[in-house]
Amino acid sequence: MKIDAMTTLYGIIGWPVSHSLSPLFQNGFIEHSGKNAAYVSFPVAPDQLEPALDGLWALGVAGFNVTVPHKEQAFVRTQADADARLIGAVNTVRRSDAGWQATNTDWQGFRSVVEGLQLPLQGADVLLFGAGGTSRAVLHALASLQVGRLFICNRNPDRLTALIDHARQAYPALSCLPLAWDQQAVDRVCATAPLLVNTTSVGLKDGQQFPFVLSGAGAAMDAVYRPDGDTAFTLAAREAGRMAVDGLPMLISQGAAAFAWWHDCAMPDCLASLRHIEEQLG
Numbered sequence: 001m002k003i004d005a006m007t008t009l010y011g012i013i014g015w016p017v018s019h020s021l022s023p024l025f026q027n028g029f030i031e032h033s034g035k036n037a038a039y040v041s042f043p044v045a046p047d048q049l050e051p052a053l054d055g056l057w058a059l060g061v062a063g064f065n066v067t068v069p070h071k072e073q074a075f076v077r078t079q080a081d082a083d084a085r086l087i088g089a090v091n092t093v094r095r096s097d098a099g100w101q102a103t104n105t106d107w108q109g110f111r112s113v114v115e116g117l118q119l120p121l122q123g124a125d126v127l128l129f130g131a132g133g134t135s136r137a138v139l140h141a142l143a144s145l146q147v148g149r150l151f152i153c154n155r156n157p158d159r160l161t162a163l164i165d166h167a168r169q170a171y172p173a174l175s176c177l178p179l180a181w182d183q184q185a186v187d188r189v190c191a192t193a194p195l196l197v198n199t200t201s202v203g204l205k206d207g208q209q210f211p212f213v214l215s216g217a218g219a220a221m222d223a224v225y226r227p228d229g230d231t232a233f234t235l236a237a238r239e240a241g242r243m244a245v246d247g248l249p250m251l252i253s254q255g256a257a258a259f260a261w262w263h264d265c266a267m268p269d270c271l272a273s274l275r276h277i278e279e280q281l282g
């Protein structure tokens with residue numbers, strides 16, 4: 001990859017952002033495509049979002065990703081599309097003649113990984129753990145996949161109720177049901193659900209165990225990713241005999257969808273990127 005006076009700049013804003021894998025695979029996508037572009041990380045403190053957006057604009061940056069803690073705030077200074085507005089978060093921004101345009105590709109990342117698993121989801125039960133920001137993107141994707149009943153299980157009942165209310169309002173065709181934070185309730189749904197999804201942050205910290213034993217057949221997808229192997233959730237799912245996928249393919253796929261949106265092209269090959277990252281991380 002050469003950098004010269006014509007190089008177009010992309011990046012990611014977040015705080016902290018040094019741990020982000022996005023520069024690794026985005027520069028891989030750039031290299032494979034042969035474009036004269038580069039992707040870097042910009043640490044932007046929580047109170048610096050608005051000056052940062054103005055600064056990126058003034059410097060001619062062509063597009064950028066948005067990560068914690070700015071995803072819910074990045075509606076300022078940007079024109080967000082319907083997906084981002086329904087999810088309530090922005091993760092991708094691009095320059096246009098009319099100013100910054102914003103979208104959310106997290107749901108596309110989730111959906112393309114689910115589609116790759118080829119599960120019998122139409123009309124089927126799905127169990128979603130978590131009711132935070134990530135769950136809103138997963139919910140948006142599941143609504144587009146025409147699943148049958150979506151059970152949502154969250155430790156904090158107030159957040160659970162808020163998410164169920166949002167789901168019923170935003171996706172009236174989706175049958176969305178609260179599930180008690182309780183092993184027996186989880187067992188009941190696991191028995192019929194071909195897909196379990198974890199959007200809680202359990203497993204991000206060392207030594208955490210998933211709070212439930214999982215059972216049943218089918219797949220399990222975690223939004224959490226750990227460079228050292230299984231997550232708490234993928235471990236629990238594998239112990240039950242389920243096929244388990246951690247958050248890395250989803251992360252790369254949301255990045256591929258962002259790349260396609262910035263460059264108005266097809267999504268780059270995520271599988272090649274996944275292998276490249278695994279080699280780099282050992």
Ligand code: ATR
Nearest residue numbers: 130131132133134135154155156159199200201202
């Ligand atoms: P994100 O944007 O990554 O989704 P978030 O909005 O802070 O982060 O949501 C975190 C999710 O993880 C919530 O569903 C939270 O559950 P509560 O609403 O009960 O707090 C869940 N979570 C975090 N730590 C947890 C733990 N130790 N056990 C169970 N759930 C946990």
